[in-house]
Amino acid sequence: MKSHLKHIEQKLSNRKSENAFRELKLNDNLVDFCSNDYLGFASEQEIHAFEPAQKYGSTGSRLISGNHLQTVEVEQFLANYYKAESGLIYNSGYNANMGLFSCVAQRTDTIIYDELIHASIRDGIRLSNAHSFSFQHNDISSLEEKVKNAKGNVFVAVESIYSMDGDEAPLNDIVEVCKKYNAALIVDEAHACGIFGEKGEGLIVQQKLENEVFARVVTFGKAYGSHGAIVLGYKSLKDYLINYSRPFIYTTALPLSNVLTIKKAHQFLAENKDRREQLLELIEYFKFRIQGLKFTIVESNSSIQCVIVPGNKEVKYLAELIQSNGFDVRPILSPTVAKGKERLRICLHTFNTKQQVDDLLKVMGGEL
Numbered sequence: 001m002k003s004h005l006k007h008i009e010q011k012l013s014n015r016k017s018e019n020a021f022r023e024l025k026l027n028d029n030l031v032d033f034c035s036n037d038y039l040g041f042a043s044e045q046e047i048h049a050f051e052p053a054q055k056y057g058s059t060g061s062r063l064i065s066g067n068h069l070q071t072v073e074v075e076q077f078l079a080n081y082y083k084a085e086s087g088l089i090y091n092s093g094y095n096a097n098m099g100l101f102s103c104v105a106q107r108t109d110t111i112i113y114d115e116l117i118h119a120s121i122r123d124g125i126r127l128s129n130a131h132s133f134s135f136q137h138n139d140i141s142s143l144e145e146k147v148k149n150a151k152g153n154v155f156v157a158v159e160s161i162y163s164m165d166g167d168e169a170p171l172n173d174i175v176e177v178c179k180k181y182n183a184a185l186i187v188d189e190a191h192a193c194g195i196f197g198e199k200g201e202g203l204i205v206q207q208k209l210e211n212e213v214f215a216r217v218v219t220f221g222k223a224y225g226s227h228g229a230i231v232l233g234y235k236s237l238k239d240y241l242i243n244y245s246r247p248f249i250y251t252t253a254l255p256l257s258n259v260l261t262i263k264k265a266h267q268f269l270a271e272n273k274d275r276r277e278q279l280l281e282l283i284e285y286f287k288f289r290i291q292g293l294k295f296t297i298v299e300s301n302s303s304i305q306c307v308i309v310p311g312n313k314e315v316k317y318l319a320e321l322i323q324s325n326g327f328d329v330r331p332i333l334s335p336t337v338a339k340g341k342e343r344l345r346i347c348l349h350t351f352n353t354k355q356q357v358d359d360l361l362k363v364m365g366g367e368l
């Protein structure tokens, strides 16, 4: 036992010496510039305090006792909402990506993914038996080079909005490369859905590319203020996942109340376009205001705005200074991002005010 603990403690001490030790913190009433609750839906009573016709918890996996008529109906409602043929709900975005990528490609196939792709997709790829290669972030020639030389059926994985940078994938160009080499495109829309598109359907629908993608992953723990995710795609993909996707098969289904909350959040979103418009206006305001300051920023039109502060120690110091002034901004450290690319990740929300943005930028610029 002693040697086991010694190994664990050594690893922890490495993290501490690299200033990369992770700790769970309680939120202490600071102004929220860090959560994924972009539209304020997490505290929206119309979404969470409704009275479902049937209150029911989980009793088993979807394949045993955890399937309900309402769940099936919500899946089809969501497929229609996102203009897809069908959809399969997973317990989280992490599970959805693990579940999809671990089984979609066979041993002789290849998955090509953007180098900044989310950990859940990397972990899914790791579990699959397929060949896999990364391409340079948002670089079409790098993507083409990799796809051209890939073996078997080729899958390409991207995010429409990247979680740690907030920037957008050049989806039209990616679709062209995929078409040219007959590759199947899979797009994670975790940070785009709820925000972009006429009803918040995400960038794929906004750019009318829904018929060009093999699958999409939409998560409900971010703009929707709920929990869970859906994989959207062909009916045969849904049937395949029900048969082969272990993170779907071997887990207890989401409780019905959660599933109904997801539907409620979509209905609320469709009826409250002003929420999205308010957010988009605040994003523009932030971008305009930060221009005048001498920061290295990642170009982004999304609610995720990043300021590069190289070095774990340096970015942690600045984040703590900002927090002590009342704003909850979190540092993103290496190894979560590459060394030298450590950053402050500022998330903008409908409920943030322009005054709060001004005050935050004053603190960052050393004025307060």
Ligand SMILES: Cc1ncc(COP(=O)(O)O)c(C=O)c1O
Binding pocket: 092, 093, 094, 095, 097, 118, 120, 159, 163, 188, 190, 191, 219, 220, 221, 228, 229
């Ligand atoms: C791009 C992306 N995909 C998937 C996930 C996982 O989603 P969830 O938090 O629902 O597990 C996240 C969130 O961390 C994400 O940013």
